[in-house]
Amino acid sequence: MAWLTRIVADEQVEYRLKEQAGCAVVEAGEGETVVLGDTGSPAVDYRLRLEGGAALVWMGSELEVLGLDEGIALDEEGKAAARRIMAGCHPATGARLVTSRTSVRAHEKAQLTTARLVEAIEQAAEEQGVTAAGLFDGKPKQLRVFQAQQRNVNRFGEAHRMQVVTLHKLARAAGLHLADAYDETADAEAEAAKAEATARELAARLDQQAATGRPTRGQQFAAEAGQILDQAETHLATAREHERTSAAAAGHAEERASQLSKLAESEGKSRLALRLAGTSLKEQRELTQRLTAERAAYWNLVADSWRDARQALDKAWETVRDSRIAQPLGAADQPVPDRADKAAERFLEMRSTASRHGHSMDKRDRDDVSRAARRAGKFRTLAASHRAQAAHARAEKVLRATIAERFPELHDREMTGRRTVQQEQAKRAVQHQQAAVAQPQPAQSRGQSRK
Known part of the structure; x- marks a missing residue:
């Protein structure tokens, strides 16, 4: 059974934006309490061990709707975006997303x-x-x-x-x-002005980037991904070298094993036969010992080189997997490939994925300008509608006051009729509620209701 708790206080949001949120041990900052030395208890030491990879990351399949990327680690700008989301606003534009009367706390x-x-x-x-x-x-x-x-x-x-x-x-x-x-006119006008300002700011930023030649967000992402993949391929080159060394050593070990098999065939021959073959028993024994030692040395080299290759391959994969771009590139929670050539294929795919993801980020930025402009137009229309309704209400109020002053009897009859209608409506509502109670819906089992 899982319990879900609503996050309603700003303090709760800030608590969850900490690097560990009470669930991991990280390096303490200046002025914070730290635990020094060995506690003498394995259980306590285990729970006080430092944990890496405690950075907060964006998760969720619908993040693209908000212009965010899944798997990206939260920096200070990302945390500010998270605060805006928890306040019911768009993380980039700050536009109000939640319109329910009870969903936003003043x-x-x-x-x-x-x-x-x-x-x-x-x-x-x-x-x-x-x-x-x-x-x-x-x-x-x-x-x-x-x-x-x-x-x-x-x-x-x-x-x-x-x-x-x-x-x-x-x-x-x-x-x-x-x-x-x-009157909701002021709120609609404010939202429209905010959306227009956001559209102008986004458009100005994009225009400035184009004019000055500065890289866009997508280009920055692709460049960062390229640097990380370059670092990973440095470790991958080391892994390939160790794999080649391991393969060469395995060939030499097999060659020594073949020579030892031939020497084993000559065992049991007489001294005369060995002398006629141009060797001796002593030479045969010494050659067998040397080939056996070389074969063992080469097999040890195979094991050491293969271990070093795996370590270099792990470092190459961890360089990408532990980065902030792991999720968009599809490397998060993925196992390490067992060979360097397979890892090289994956890295090549990731470069292509990084380029496509960067293009999609730039496209979303351009789309954000259009969305903000459409939002501004929507709220301008809404504000005009509210103004018309307010003007109508004010005119009706003036008309009622005029009728009450000039035709008091007519006004009294109208008010009496209005109260009668309201009382009838209230009576019918009570009758509907009583009928609903008298004829309850068939009860569902707990299992069915959960479905």
């Missing part, structure tokens, strides 16, 4: 204009045919707060502001939602 010191909520409460009271104080029936504390804010709005007008937390409590006490009390 900062505890954030403030809004009080006049909007006061107007919304007064309008809600008018629609319900009661006084504004009637919305706070049974809530004297919130009523006093509302009356105080009415006085502040009358005195200071639009300049008076309150913290969002207080406004939210006041709106909830009046039976309203805080988001319903505020």
